[in-house]
Structure formats: C-alpha cells, structure tokens
Amino acid sequence: MMYSQLAPVAGRSRNFPGISALNGLRADAASHLATIGFSQNIPVGETVFSEGDRAENVYEVVWGVLRLYKLLPDGRRQITGFLFSGHLLGLANGGSYTYGAEAITEASLRRYPRARFERMVDEVPGLAKHLLTVTFNELHAAQDQMLLLGRKSAAEKIASFLLNMAERQNRNGGRMDYVHIPMGRSDIADYLGLTKETVCKTLSKLKRDGVIVSPSVSRIELRNRGQLEELAAGERGETF
C-alpha cells in the first residue's frame, strides 16, 4: 500500500486511543521483538502501572481490555482510551508514565523492558517508522476525542461512543449491529466527560426512542444506525 517495508496500520484503531498493533510489522522484526517479551496476566480491576511510575516497560495487549486514565488530585478521572488486543501502551519520552493503566477485563499482556525496546527501535529497520504511523493514528483519535469532549452534547457523545465500539468490533468487515460493552457505566462516563447517571439516562432515552435495544447491561443492539450517525456527526438534529 503506502510503505514498502512495513505493512500499513490502515484504518485500524483510528477512533480509539492506545498505541496500536505491532502486527503489520515485517515478520522478522516482529519475531525479533517477540524474543524480548515476557507474558503477564492481569486480573480484573488490577493496575498495570500508575501515572508517575518509572516507565520501565512497554506493553502490548494480547487479549482483554484496558483503560488508560489521568486523575486530578480530588479524584476526578478522565479515561483517555480503551485498549484492546494488539494495542501498545507505556511508550513515553520521559522517565515516567504520564497516565495510569488498569484492566477492565482480565487481560494478557506482553511486556518489553524499555531499554531493550528502545534499542530495537534503533536497530530494526522500519520499526521507528512503524511506531510513527501507529502514533499518528493515536494522535488523530485524540483529536477526535477533543472535539467530542469540548463540543458535543451528551447524546452526541454516547452515539459516537456506541458507533466507535461497533466499528471496533467489526474489524472483520461485517456490519454487526450487536455491540458488546466490556466496561462499566462509570468508565464510559469518565471517557466521555459525563457522569454515570447521565450515561444511563441518555442510554435510556435512546432505548425509549427505539434507536437502541439492550438485552443486558453489557450488550447493546443498534437499531437505527442512521440516527446514531447523525447524532455522532453533530448534525444538531431536532430529534434529540
């Protein structure tokens, strides 16, 4: 596609934060990376690292879901991203992590000691450029999120979130309208800059309006994608 040495990250992970995917990396480079990684399992709710910890490792999500977040001194929390299988986390310029990471579900990670990871970046041709591509995607997602946080209404935020989750679960290509929501309402709230109550009320309103159906708390069916898309895009539709 666009690069000769590295498979592209393509549209992957465009709308959700967390540095994504080493896969796509040239086979020999990827296998080289694998040799310096250590497997590690994280129970539900456990912390991988906290903001301010010395940044001694880079991690890749093998399976499970993580949240990245930042805190204010009085406890207010902003989740900056949800990370799924394939995403990288822990890359940093400075000596400390600038955000915390916790497991939303049980998760399996691959851990790469930082010094070795950095050496690899210097030695493996194309790795730096690959990481650059992947980081640009993150930055792009972050900018979308700034627009959401700064300018969208609660309903627009929820609609954007649902569509993002749906897109992310349709990597295969299908147009599945059943979305699995692995995180709790508080996590969603802290990701969208709302309270958990507002998240509930907005979801309930979408249910009442027949836009979505929810067989269980963690499962949502998108019944009217068109309306969700209008909302998410911010058409300021009357309907809501």
Added chain:
Amino acid sequence: MMYSQLAPVAGRSRNFPGISALNGLRADAASHLATIGFSQNIPVGETVFSEGDRAENVYEVVWGVLRLYKLLPDGRRQITGFLFSGHLLGLANGGSYTYGAEAITEASLRRYPRARFERMVDEVPGLAKHLLTVTFNELHAAQDQMLLLGRKSAAEKIASFLLNMAERQNRNGGRMDYVHIPMGRSDIADYLGLTKETVCKTLSKLKRDGVIVSPSVSRIELRNRGQLEELAAGERGETF
C-alpha cells in the same frame, strides 16, 4: 545536546499541541531538509489548509501563530492546538488532512512537499525516531487536554491555559509573569471547550480577585502564580 544523533525535544512543547520542532535535528539532516522546503507567508486569518484537503504538504512554522481546529457540521469548532515557531503540521497517515489550519497572526511557513518529506523519513537516519519523539510529546499534550476538556471547570481551564502560555513564552528560562495572548477570546473559548463569554467572565473574576492583571486585551500579568497553579492542577480549592 542530549542524544548522540538527535538533539532532544526535551520539555519543549509538552503542553501545547502541534508537532514541534525540527531543530534539534542533527545539522546535516536539518540542512538536507531545508533544501526541499519552500517559504510561504500567510496573512492574518488566512487558511493554510482545511480539514479534508488532500494532504500534499508538510509545514513548519518559521514565525507567527497558527490554530488547528476541527468543525462539526453546524459550525461548532474545537481548536486542538496553537502552533508557534518550530512546530510541524500537516503530517498525516491518510491522504487527507484531519484538521484545518489557519493563521492567528501573520505567519511564515516552510512548506515541504509530502512525497519528498516521506522519502526523507526513509533516508535520513534518525529522522523517523526524531519525529516519533516529537509526536509522543504531541500525544501527551493531547491527553492533558482531554483531562482539561472532560473534567476541569471553567476557572481551572483558564488557569491551565494561562500557565501554559506563560511556560511556552519562557523557553529562555526566565520566570516572566507577563503573558502575551496572540489569539482572540473566541479562539481561547474553542480551545478550552467554553464560550467566549465564559472566558471573559472567568478572566474578569480572576482580575477582581487580584490573581491576574490585564493592561490590555492581549497582555496578562500573572500576579498570583501559586493560586493559578492550584486551580490548574484541580485542587478544587474553595477560593474559586
């Protein structure tokens, strides 16, 4: 300076978006880059490129101030960053810019045709890694901004903004308490996720409380940095 091949970006631009600084790049690489750049001046208020335009160039700010922004269909705007001298813009993975760029003051840019810029990334040793460092700084700033947009009050947002502007003007090291504000109130509002009226009222309150003094609209003196810092950090101080 600090790296063998690449001068560091150090603490530069940690808190303001926009990819920063080619300077710091090894001299021969920098001069190589210079040979493929074209100078270009932009009048106040003019557009450099719009969201959705084909991404044909990468730019570096030589002097002046730019704003990067995203729009919703009904006109709501989120400014994702202010760019000053040394910052890069226009880097993108896809074929189109994902944000617009306009001149806040008259500005001078150096334009690099994209194809040549990308070729350079492949050919100049260390350039990809340098851009990676710089992009991580952007991502970090974006995450700080998400925390601000999602969780800080108007007063906390303004305090954070003022301190960032001050820091950015003190690259030399001095602890100058006079901050020059090149952008208008609407720009500040769209950067902080507020309205221009709220920006005004919050600034006025800070003036009344003696925290800042404002000899003119575009000049603000920080009289009580400690209180601003508490506010910006989100201590939930009574005082405000």
Added chain:
DNA sequence: CGTCTTGTTGAGGCCTATCAATGAGCGTGG
C-alpha cells in the same frame, strides 16, 4: 439467599450557555 457492587431513575440545583446590549479598540477616510 443475603450482601455487595453496579445500574437506573427522579428531584432539584448549579455551572455554563444563550441572548442581548454596551463598551473598547482600531483602521479608514474625511
């Protein structure tokens, strides 16, 4: 089958947006 956590719903209040009007700054031209 209790207990604890998480989700949901409602009532009320606050912060910020909205609407409207005035004031300040500034370039232009008389």
Added chain:
DNA sequence: CCACGCTCATTGATAGGCCTCAACAAGACG
C-alpha cells in the same frame, strides 16, 4: 486629528443541560 464603522471584548439577565444527591432495582457472588 477626529468621526465613523467595523470587529472584538465585556457585562448582565435568563435559561437549560448536565451534575448532585438520594433512593431503589438488578445482578454478581459467596
């Protein structure tokens, strides 16, 4: 040099969306 007209900043009154607080429901789990 000052008047005019524009744009931008400031201030006030009001409204509204989301937050806060509180109670209850629904699962999850031992």
